[in-house]
Amino acid sequence: MIAWYRGMSSKQRYTFWACFWGWSLDAMSVQFFAFIIPTLLTLWAMTKTQAGLISTSALISSAAGGIIAGVLADRIGRVRVLKLTILWFSVFTGLSGFTSSFDQLLITRILQGVGFGGEWAAGAILIGEVVDKHIRGRAVGSVQAGWPVGYGISALCYWVTFTTLPEASAWRVLFAIGFLPGLLVLWISRHVVESDAFHAAAEYRKSSSFLSTFGLVFSAKVLPRTVMASVMAAGALGGNYTILTWLVTYLRETQGLTVSNTSLFLAVNILGSFGGYVCMAYMSDYLGRRKTFSLSAACAMVTVLVYTQFHLPMTVMLLLGFPLGFFQSGIISGMGACFTELFPAQVRSSASGFSYNFGRGIGALAPAGVGMTSATLGLAPSIGIWAACSYALVFAVAIFLPETRNMELEVHV
Secondary structure (H helix, E strand, O other), X not given: OOHHHHOOOHHHXXXXXXXXXXXXXXXXXXXHHHHHHHHHHHHOOOOHHHHHHHHHHHHHHHHHHHHHHHHHHHHHOHHHHHHHHHHHHHXXXXXXXXXXXXXXXXXXXXXXXXXXXXXXXXXXXXXXXXXXXXHHHXXXXXXXXXXXXXXXXXXXXXXXXXXXXXXXXXXXXXXXXXXXXXXXXXXXXHHOOOOHHHHHOHHHHHOOOHHHHHHHOOOOOOHHHHHHHHHHHHHHHHHHHHHXXXXXXXXXXXXXXXXXXXXXXXHHXXXXXXXXXXXXXXXXXXXXXHHHHHHHHHHHHHHHHHHHHOXXXXXXXXXXXXXXXXXHXXXXXXXXXXXXXXXXXXXXXXXXXXXXXXXXXXXXXXXXXHHHHHXXXXXXXXXXXXXXXXXXXXXXXXXXXXXXXXXXXXXXX
16 A cells, blocks of 8 residues: 555655645644634624635635745745745744734735645645656645645644633634744755756746746646646635535534534544545546546535535434545545646646636635525535535536546646
8 A cells, every 4th residue: 555655765755745744734724714713703703704704815815825836836946935835824824823803814814825825836746746657646645635634733733722721812822833834844955855847947947937937827738728727626625615614613503512522523524534635546546537536526515415404413424524524635636646747847836836726716715605605595505505516516627637647747838
């Protein structure tokens, strides 16, 4: 099962762990807000619409950050941008703990989103470029399995802070923990080097500019793939963020769970999410990218509808949290490898960063949509409808997506 990892060189392993922990800590900083929503609904009399607006605004800003970071990664290097984005989201996550109003928190979360979006644009492409094509799906998918690890860390931090401190101060401490990921940059500076694919495009960089690099994303050869990748990202991330943003509130308000019971339900969901990232990473190398996307999307759509639309015994809901997380994350697992293979070296980070993050910006409307429609439909139906529609979009796009498994990476447009 891990022979592919053992076969990597020390350089490749250092890159793997730098990207893994960068993505994990990125997830941790993002998920803190989901845990804090129920507290701020009470302390600040914040509405669900406002909570959805903060979440969506951060995701939209992450789209802009990812697009900018993608082009920068093609211009100044994947490793430099990886370090910069980790520092950025760490600072603004920590500063969120010092806010005292909706407007202030909205600003810090928007700025945090810029770094959050940029990390994927650099990290996913970096690991995709340094590993062999036959293990690219497993390597990149396993890196993306860092998301549930970060989610799990955030859940553990939530449980510790909220069971040992009053809620009025616990949420501030939780955000302040977000300063710590910046320390990872020190380790990356010592152990991770730039990819050969980036160096191979050196001549192109000498004769081009920032704007011309970005313009290639919309050239005749690249544009059709940019569109398909963007729509797929919109669907996959729209469904994912809907669940990530509202699951805690759904469990605490709709189901009436305590902090400890909510943490238990989340633990099952997070375990399923980790399994989905890893298993679907293997599936993408064995079945191919398209079939894996289709399978994950169909199963995610069914699971989220059952979880939110039926009145289930609590034990069944607890167990169903595993496949909910499994398929919700399984869709995303193959995206990093697929996007790396879709685009040539000169614009690989630019096109991948644009597609993933423009899609993220569109998908980010889903959590806000849940907040708005929950007033009339109810929270559970809103979550189910928005997530299921998002996953249906992924299924439709997978029909037309080129199969890229075992593809040699292109150098020129």
